[in-house]
Amino acid sequence: MEILVLMLPTAVLLAAAFVGAFLWASSNGQYEDLEGPPRRILND
């Protein structure tokens, strides 16, 4: 179970990276319009 000493911090860092990506995407305005992009995909 000692491996957890490595796994736990790694997992936390990984989670932090994803949260960081979320924060970046938010401040980049990617969450402003949630109705347009889904529809836009269907257009050609």
Next chain:
Amino acid sequence: MMTSDSTPFHAPVSCAHCQQPVPSSLVRSAPDLSFCCSGCEQVYALLRGAGLPSAPPGGESPGPVPLISADFSALDNPEFTQRYTRILPDGSREVDLYLEGVHCPSCIWLIEHLPQLNPGCMGARLDYSRSKVSLRQDPAVPLSSLARTLATLGYHPHPWRQSDVSMLRQKEDRALWMRIGVAAAVWMNVMFLAISLYSGEYNGIEPWLEQLFRWASLLVFLPSVLWCAQPFFVGAWASLRTRVLHMDLPLAIGIGVGSVASAGRVVLGQGDLYFDSLAMLIFLLLVARWLQRRGTRRAGEAAELLQALTSATARVLEPAEAPDGSAQEKLTPVEALVPGMQVEVRSGESIPADGLVVRGSSFLNRAVLSGESAPEAVKAGDEVFAGTLNLEAPLVILLTATGEATRIGKVMRLMEEAAARRAPIVAMADRLVGKFVATILSLSVLTGLAWSVVDPQRALEHVIALLIVTCPCALGMATPVALAVGIGRAASQGILIKGGDAVERLASAQAIYLDKTGTLTQGRLSLVSFEGSDQARDLLVGLERSSGHPLARAVARAWPDVSGAVVTDAKEVIGGGLEALLSAGEEQLEVRVGSRKFLEARGIPLDADWASRLDAVLERALTPVLVARGERVCGLAAFGDPLREDSREAILRLKALGIEPGILSGDHPAVVAAIGRELGLDPAQVHGGLSPEQKLQAIEAAVKAVPTVMVGDGVNDAAALSAASVGISVHGGAEASLAAADLFLSRPGLLPVVESLEGARATLAVVRRNLAFSIGYNALGATLAVFGWMGPLLAALLMPFSSLTVVGSSVWGGGFRGRSATKEGG
């Protein structure tokens, strides 16, 4: 459209662009290429010409395309370019425009194909939720050309001018969104760690591992309590400072005490941890707050509304003359106008400020102020007002009032003030908070005292558990979730509600005033009755076939299967009637259709019998049209705006709800009174011929007595809509009236109004039920904590159960559960 031979009748034809029915007088010989209006025809031609399909994929028909005749040359002005556009590295310009008329997702397809429709556009991206399009423009092509193309498609573009208030709000919304994301991540990870610790309690866990997990929990939890929970602490501080008890106070106490106690225990190496419950709490309450904000209306800023209604720039005439003797024009931002300046307003532009016409004569569309779109003539010396549209010829105007001093500016100001004066509705949950906080605190003190006598070591623990478990999680969600579900469902039925407070006000409404008779009537001229022989009817149909007048269309709608008499040489006399020649055997008879004056001027008198029938029609506030064959009158048709079929049912349902309906209208008093009688309304509540100011007074008087709803559709109703307890803006209303109203109904008729009221009451019942549930859970939790039976696991289970109950109750109960919106054909 003037055909003098009889054309065969068609089965109902749909417009090739928008699929709405095409009036029979506009049907072409190739029915597949018929259009309901020239707007649709233009768009169809434009799309086809560019090689695009004539309708967006996905099959949603956007509806008939409005004709927009406005001038966009102001967009090419270098000052505008400097202020509102940006240069991109590749040399093209980027500009944001606000588009009116973006009401369905298929607009995205249409607008983003702009590059194929106008080579000056290199890219277009629509922010659907804001109706904002970002255009990349080839600088060689004037911006007005792109604007013109957008207008042809049916979207009126305006410069994108965002006020400071809405920018601030946008920043706050974004911050909340980011907090929610982080809180969710923290919560889920803390939960995993907590599950490990709980299993360890039951199955055994190595001490060093336990410590690892405990410290990990603390570290992961920190961002949530230090950053995500900030709004609650700020709110609680504000609550203490202003001595108004707010839900944030017990929240902050619970979170604060729980976090500090748990953190202390991590450092000490032993004791119960509550990080999972707290992280869940923070996340759920942030979501509740987000739901609340999403539905809340913005305070209608008078300045923003003015911007929406007037143009961005005006052509100011300089006093000095150019060398060739003509006046010099300077394009000035409308904010810089002052009284005393002279401006030129060309056709298609809207008047930037109040003033007197100095030179020129034209027709204006005063719909913005009066609700009437029939053109009004103006000439030198006449007064004109900001926001009205100049239709025909250039006018030179001497400004007398600008900005918020204009008549429309004053209306907007009235609106703002009326909204501010509105009695704030104290949300049900907030009323309970005071008692709640007092109960909890006294309970905690009592518990602490009791336990310090019985078992002093565990006294603190029990008090902490009490404070955490009585944290108003479900209570904080009860109202927002129920309202969000109700509002979301209402939206799918075409009832757009601006905020939860509107729902609560609607539920307590006791009186309602309707503005236009148009909400009660079909909104168009129809044939109500006809007296005369079949021969007379055939004559009427035959003659009216040659005309495009609304009366003619009404006749065609009334008898779609009658082919009518064959007439030749049909002539239409404006304001009078129609005349033509009928072959009767060997002769040619003169046949006519028209008003009494029209016939009498042609030497056809009215005998006593027909005259009395005519008077009977006028009595009913209908428009009479006579049919004459040769020298004799042979038929009388009565036209009016008939009641909608659902109006009577709607009125009955309103009365069943205990709500007294009335009418406040600018329409002719006789017409209004007749409608009131037909619907069985109390005559004292039916008023016609009112001006916007009079309507406002009537509403203000009514509101003093009982909570009152006002239903209207024009900017001229904006003040009255704001003054009412609830303002409802109806299908077809001006964009600016949306800002004044609390609800917008996209379906015509009175039934949506009734559905709104019934739905609001049902939704409020759900709110009450949710509150009852949450208080029940809190009581249960408190009882357990007081007796020392509460632990972290139990608290961590109780919280999601209570929240799920509230969410479940909102989703599986509640109002606005009727059929989803159907397309209204009539």
